[in-house]
Amino acid sequence: MTSPLTAPEGVRRVACVGAGVIGGGWVAHFLARGYDVKAWDPAPDAEQKLRRLVDAAWPALTEMGLADGASRDRLTVVPTLEEAVADAEFVQESAPEDLDLKRDLLSRLDAAAPAGVVIASSTSGYPMTDMQTTAATPARLVVGHPFNPPYLIPLVEVVGGEQTDADATAWASRFYEVAGKSVITMDREVPGFIANRLQEALWREALHMIANGEATVKEIDDSITEGPGLRWAFMGPMLTFALAGGEGGMAHMLDHFGPSLKSPWTRLEAPELDKQLYDSVVAGCDVAADGRSIAELVAERDQGVIDVLRATGRLNKNGNGKADPR
Numbered sequence: 001m002t003s004p005l006t007a008p009e010g011v012r013r014v015a016c017v018g019a020g021v022i023g024g025g026w027v028a029h030f031l032a033r034g035y036d037v038k039a040w041d042p043a044p045d046a047e048q049k050l051r052r053l054v055d056a057a058w059p060a061l062t063e064m065g066l067a068d069g070a071s072r073d074r075l076t077v078v079p080t081l082e083e084a085v086a087d088a089e090f091v092q093e094s095a096p097e098d099l100d101l102k103r104d105l106l107s108r109l110d111a112a113a114p115a116g117v118v119i120a121s122s123t124s125g126y127p128m129t130d131m132q133t134t135a136a137t138p139a140r141l142v143v144g145h146p147f148n149p150p151y152l153i154p155l156v157e158v159v160g161g162e163q164t165d166a167d168a169t170a171w172a173s174r175f176y177e178v179a180g181k182s183v184i185t186m187d188r189e190v191p192g193f194i195a196n197r198l199q200e201a202l203w204r205e206a207l208h209m210i211a212n213g214e215a216t217v218k219e220i221d222d223s224i225t226e227g228p229g230l231r232w233a234f235m236g237p238m239l240t241f242a243l244a245g246g247e248g249g250m251a252h253m254l255d256h257f258g259p260s261l262k263s264p265w266t267r268l269e270a271p272e273l274d275k276q277l278y279d280s281v282v283a284g285c286d287v288a289a290d291g292r293s294i295a296e297l298v299a300e301r302d303q304g305v306i307d308v309l310r311a312t313g314r315l316n317k318n319g320n321g322k323a324d325p326r
């Protein structure tokens, strides 16, 4: 691959392509970190929605601490993909999760972006190997998988495909760190990366319980927020379970509970997402929301994440719980 033109520490101009929930979240994050951001999204009402999302995120970002010079005025929404990436030093793609669309879009971005500039996809699960098949220079294409909302949740999972240059993956990881993210760089492609593979297992079991009438949506949510979720904000599932073994640690935990891995509560197949299950999940979420609008829930979530970051000593002036390495 041609070497990236700009060192990760020197990047000032970022392009965000696709500006929905995640693309908009990335825009808010990069603006708060002081970058100039150009965004493109083909939807007719995209700019209005994007600016609304950024405005809604700004109080949380201000509370987290804006980088010097950070401003919503640094956002330019442009009418074409080519204009978005023409002078970009980094490109973040956040279009819908559709393999053919991603392939085509990444090829177009590759054709339009300056040589050497790294292009990252927000995909939730497609391996880059499958997405980079039609690009002229697949070496610069990486996955940069964020978590919603990207302006508050630190983690980004970075992984290349079979045709990705290791330098591009390393460059992307360093860039995200400079931009205030917590990065896991994977050395191989794993379906669902790491966190989504774990989340999907939880989600699959939740859907089984709803489909079977074993638990309501609210009970499932409460079981996490009043239970394991409290621990997971600062100690992951492995160390948490090591403590379940008492003074014997993980070894005792495995001796004691290992056989239960074969118990019937472990299910391997996803349930059929039929209309009944679909309706139950949607209606259950309305009950759990208890009259709160999506905008109210977003504000509540944002404040909750900030409170957790602060309580666990991971909130500082430069946002997203990371020191500014620039």
Ligand SMILES: NC(=O)C1=CN([C@@H]2O[C@H](COP(=O)(O)OP(=O)(O)OC[C@H]3O[C@@H](n4cnc5c(N)ncnc54)[C@H](O)[C@@H]3O)[C@@H](O)[C@H]2O)C=CC1
Pocket (backbone or CB within 6 Å): 017, 018, 019, 020, 021, 022, 023, 040, 041, 042, 043, 046, 093, 094, 095, 096, 097, 101, 105, 122, 123, 124, 125, 145, 146, 147, 148
């Ligand atoms: N929603 C989530 O919690 C997360 C989503 N992701 C990933 O982020 C990506 C975007 O997902 P969301 O933001 O949730 O979807 P979304 O539906 O909210 O936004 C997608 C945006 O892409 C635009 N779009 C449609 N066709 C396009 C094209 N050809 N080129 C550029 N933009 C196009 C749409 O107008 C829309 O604004 C997906 O790959 C998804 O898997 C990653 C992490 C979390």
Ligand SMILES: C[N+](C)(C)CC(=O)CC(=O)[O-]
Pocket (backbone or CB within 6 Å): 123, 124, 146, 147, 148, 196, 199
């Ligand atoms: C629902 N989702 C699979 C798109 C979620 C993610 O990919 C990450 C997240 O934000 O939890």
